[in-house]
Amino acid sequence: xxxxxxxxxxxxxxxxxxxxxxxxxxxxxxxxxxxxxxxxxxxxxxxxxxxxxxxxxxxxxxxxxxxxxxxxxxxxxxxxxxxxxxxxxxxxxxxxxxxxxxxxxxxxxxxxx
Amino acid sequence: xxxxxxxxxxxxxxxxxxxxxxxxxxxxxxxxxxxxxxxxxxxxxxxxxxxxxxxxxxxxxxxxxxxxxxxxxxxxxxxxxxxxxxxxxxxxxxxxxxxxxxxxxxxxxxxxxxx
Amino acid sequence: xxxxxxxxxxxxxxxxxxxxxxxxxxxxxxxxxxxxxxxxxxxxxxxxxxxxxxxxxxxxxxxxxxxxxxxxxxxxxxxxxxxxxxxxxxxxxxxxxxxxxxxxxxxxxxxxxxxxxxxxxxxxxxxxxxxxxxxxxxxxxxxxxxxxxxxxxxxxxxxxxxxxxxxxxxxxxxxxxxxxxxxxxxxxxxxxxxxxxxxxxxxxxxxxxxxxxxxx
Numbered sequence: 555x556x557x558x559x560x561x562x563x564x565x566x567x568x569x570x571x572x573x574x575x576x577x578x579x580x581x582x583x584x585x586x587x588x589x590x591x592x593x594x595x596x597x598x599x600x601x602x603x604x605x606x607x608x609x610x611x612x613x614x615x616x617x618x619x620x621x622x623x624x625x626x627x628x629x630x631x632x633x634x635x636x637x638x639x640x641x642x643x644x645x646x647x648x649x650x651x652x653x654x655x656x657x658x659x660x661x662x663x664x665x666x667x
Numbered sequence: 668x669x670x671x672x673x674x675x676x677x678x679x680x681x682x683x684x685x686x687x688x689x690x691x692x693x694x695x696x697x698x699x700x701x702x703x704x705x706x707x708x709x710x711x712x713x714x715x716x717x718x719x720x721x722x723x724x725x726x727x728x729x730x731x732x733x734x735x736x737x738x739x740x741x742x743x744x745x746x747x748x749x750x751x752x753x754x755x756x757x758x759x760x761x762x763x764x765x766x767x768x769x770x771x772x773x774x775x776x777x778x779x780x781x782x
Numbered sequence: 783x784x785x786x787x788x789x790x791x792x793x794x795x796x797x798x799x800x801x802x803x804x805x806x807x808x809x810x811x812x813x814x815x816x817x818x819x820x821x822x823x824x825x826x827x828x829x830x831x832x833x834x835x836x837x838x839x840x841x842x843x844x845x846x847x848x849x850x851x852x853x854x855x856x857x858x859x860x861x862x863x864x865x866x867x868x869x870x871x872x873x874x875x876x877x878x879x880x881x882x883x884x885x886x887x888x889x890x891x892x893x894x895x896x897x898x899x900x901x902x903x904x905x906x907x908x909x910x911x912x913x914x915x916x917x918x919x920x921x922x923x924x925x926x927x928x929x930x931x932x933x934x935x936x937x938x939x940x941x942x943x944x945x946x947x948x949x950x951x952x953x954x955x956x957x958x959x960x961x962x963x964x965x966x967x968x969x970x971x972x973x974x975x976x977x978x979x980x981x982x983x984x985x986x987x988x989x990x991x992x993x994x995x996x997x998x
Contacts, residue, residue: 562706563706563713564713565708567898568712568713568898569898570712570713570714570898570920570924570925570948571712571713571714571759572917572921573921574917574918575918576918576933577913577916577930577934578913579911579913580911580912581913582912587811589835590810590814592835593828593831593832593835596835596876597823597827597831598823600876601823603822605736605741607708607736607737608737608739610899611708611737611738614708626900627806631809631810634813641739643817643820644813644816644817648816649809649813649816652816653812655812656808656811656812657803657808662802710898710950711950712948712950726880726953730878730951730952748951750882750953755924755925755927759925763928764926764928764940764944765940768943768945768946769946770924770948771947771948772947772948773949773950773952773953
């Protein structure tokens with residue numbers, strides 16, 4: 555029997571009933587880009603481009619490592635990019651080029667080799 | 668829904684409803700949550716599968732199956748969600764709180780079996 | 783703070799002083815700009831949506847709770863159909879999202895959670911706190927709600943039933959806390975000031991007048 559089945563059968567985002575420690579009462583002020591990301595989600599839903607359900611599935615399909623290590627809106631924006639590629643609304647190349655262009659606007663952004 | 672009229676119209680005879688339009692279950696029905704393992708997307712948490720509960724309410728309006736919707740389907744047959752009551756003692760064998768404590772959760776019609 | 787950048791993200795005058803955008807902010811900006819350039823979304827839509835979102839805060843929820851406390855007919859309509867009643871107050875909802883208002887009584891205490899993601903009544907309360915979206919709350923609220931509530935300082939007597947609502951699909955929930963003792967002569971505004979976001983999630987009760995005095 556495959557030992558990896560549980561990774562497939564149980565979504566990395568499902569938490570109900572798992573063992574967990576105390577609740578840390580963390581609150582953070584939402585960064586402007588996070589609010590914009592949330593606004594983008596609402597707009598994409600209204601336009602029927604990416605529904606709430608598609609967004610949920612998009613985040614789930616990032617897999618356990620990314621779900622565990624990326625923060626909430628980081629997961630959303632990566633999921634949106636993937637879904638927009640799947641729907642041929644954007645291409646990976648044009649997003650990569652646009653990201654370079656946006657990064658270049660700020661003098662201090664590091665460019666990864 | 669008009670507040671003032673107080674008059675409920677009766678359905679016309681010989682009008683057949685669309686598939687899924689009529690809820691299969693009603694408040695008070697005893698049900699069991701199905702056990703299956705969809706790959707890729709689901710909204711029925713693992714912890715309630717196979718558990719027994721009671722329908723508390725039918726939720727309107729009917730909706731597309733969210734497992735399909737997750738992959739882009741946005742049209743087709745709509746069915747109902749139901750608000751299901753499940754005692755926490757049914758979910759967790761070692762539950763230490765009051766035996767009256769319970770879960771309320773919406774479950775899609777395709778995941779419910781009549782007891 | 784560039785909360786309402788125009789949709790081309792030009793923060794020209796202050797670019798030198800702002801911290802550099804991180805990788806994900808760059809991605810968000812790039813996705814947004816491409817979608818506007820391709821006319822997939824309109825140029826002002828994000829800004830307009832941010833303005834809508836800014837008006838959804840716990841203060842809105844508190845007003846609704848206070849009104850329900852003083853107006854039994856409003857309360858009854860809210861409990862019968864949350865969404866329809868709130869739409870009359872100008873609060874719109876997306877798609878087919880429904881809202882069920884859960885009434886706390888002497889016999890029942892409600893608390894809400896989303897174990898699968900972070901469903902929350904954002905149309906009323908705005909964006910949720912971090913802890914609501916993280917593992918400890920989402921894992922334990924459905925399994926040991928009394929211990930979870932105790933961490934928030936809330937002790938529910940054994941004779942009171944706890945109902946945990948796990949949002950999974952089209953319904954969002956708002957808890958209607960019990961009106962505290964000693965508030966018979968309070969105005970609606972004073973009542974609203976006793977109602978916190980956490981009371982509408984269900985992890986605490988509404989503040990009593992004494993508790994509110996102490997926290998000044």
